[in-house]
Amino acid sequence: MTVRKAVLGGVQGLRRLGLRRQGMIGLLALVAMLVSLPHGSALAETTKERVLREGKIVIGIHNRAPWGSRDEATGQATGWHPDLLRAAFAELGVKDLDIRVTEFGALIPGLLAGRFDAVASGLAITPERCLQVAFGAPDLKVPDAAIVLAGNPKQVHGFADIVGNSEIVMGAGRGSVSVKNATAAGVPEDRMLLFPDIESNVSALRAGRVDVAVLSSPTVIGLLSGEKAKGLERATPFVTTDEQANYAAVAFRTGDEDLRALYDERLAALKTDGTVAAIMARYGFGTPEAVPDSVTAQKLCDGSAATSGAGK
Numbered sequence: 001m002t003v004r005k006a007v008l009g010g011v012q013g014l015r016r017l018g019l020r021r022q023g024m025i026g027l028l029a030l031v032a033m034l035v036s037l038p039h040g041s042a043l044a045e046t047t048k049e050r051v052l053r054e055g056k057i058v059i060g061i062h063n064r065a066p067w068g069s070r071d072e073a074t075g076q077a078t079g080w081h082p083d084l085l086r087a088a089f090a091e092l093g094v095k096d097l098d099i100r101v102t103e104f105g106a107l108i109p110g111l112l113a114g115r116f117d118a119v120a121s122g123l124a125i126t127p128e129r130c131l132q133v134a135f136g137a138p139d140l141k142v143p144d145a146a147i148v149l150a151g152n153p154k155q156v157h158g159f160a161d162i163v164g165n166s167e168i169v170m171g172a173g174r175g176s177v178s179v180k181n182a183t184a185a186g187v188p189e190d191r192m193l194l195f196p197d198i199e200s201n202v203s204a205l206r207a208g209r210v211d212v213a214v215l216s217s218p219t220v221i222g223l224l225s226g227e228k229a230k231g232l233e234r235a236t237p238f239v240t241t242d243e244q245a246n247y248a249a250v251a252f253r254t255g256d257e258d259l260r261a262l263y264d265e266r267l268a269a270l271k272t273d274g275t276v277a278a279i280m281a282r283y284g285f286g287t288p289e290a291v292p293d294s295v296t297a298q299k300l301c302d303g304s305a306a307t308s309g310a311g312k
Contacts, residue, residue, distance in 0.1 A: 058116050068081045139248060139267065140218065171193050
């Protein structure tokens with residue numbers, strides 16, 4: 001029996017007994033106390049219930065193409081995760097995707113503080129993050145990729161080429177998975193320049209300070225999609241292994257497992273009807289970014305799937 005049914009039954013019983021006004025007041029005080037219990041009493045509305053009732057879900061992103069970005073003039077959000085979430089929730093009547101931009105490092109803290117209902121901005125599933133949030137099913141495989149000058153003058157097609165040519169200097173993000181993967185592949189530390197952000201890495205490539213900039217595949221796709229990509233190209237192929245890849249997913253609060261489960265159901269349906277493949281193609285994703293059926297959020301959280309740790 002729920003608290004609501006118990007309370008209503010109690011009220012009706014008291015009326016039948018003709019309880020005095022003071023008794024009714026005492027019962028109403030008890031009801032008020034139960035409703036105000038922390039951490040969601042039986043009378044409290046869950047995030048899932050609110051989202052479905054309001055037809056609105058609040059999503060945190062960090063404004064980086066192709067993961068998700070918002071046009072400040074129109075307020076319209078586009079990108080891999082906004083499009084995926086829009087498709088997933090539209091069939092449920094949730095058509096208001098309230099996209100809010102924050103710094104990447106503030107995504108999980110903002111989610112936990114209740115500023116967002118979910119965060120979706122290329123967040124990699126890692127065992128450490130799984131202690132904080134509930135990840136939806138992995139939606140995109142994130143391998144390393146490389147940007148080189150037009151024509152790929154040093155013929156870089158994988159870490160092995162960087163290792164084998166002592167003249168090649170690689171640029172990468174400080175603390176990134178690309179650095180870990182390059183080190184594991186044997187790239188010497190003295191032939192890696194590490195940068196605090198993507199823009200400085202690409203600027204160093206143009207200036208000739210590095211011969212190749214190694215970044216995540218979606219980041220490379222996003223960088224090369226605009227006019228600023230003139231004179232640059234993606235090193236194709238750039239050979240990587242499944243063990244070097246990360247897997248991105250939408251993250252929810254651990255207390256919102258029902259909302260996460262609902263999203264996972266819709267994501268599975270979108271994979272079946274071809275919607276996921278269509279959105280992937282829209283943003284330049286293909287076979288290298290497809291998630292194998294054998295990779296699950298649970299395996300990634302347990303550290304038993306092929307992954308090398310946090311990328312973004």
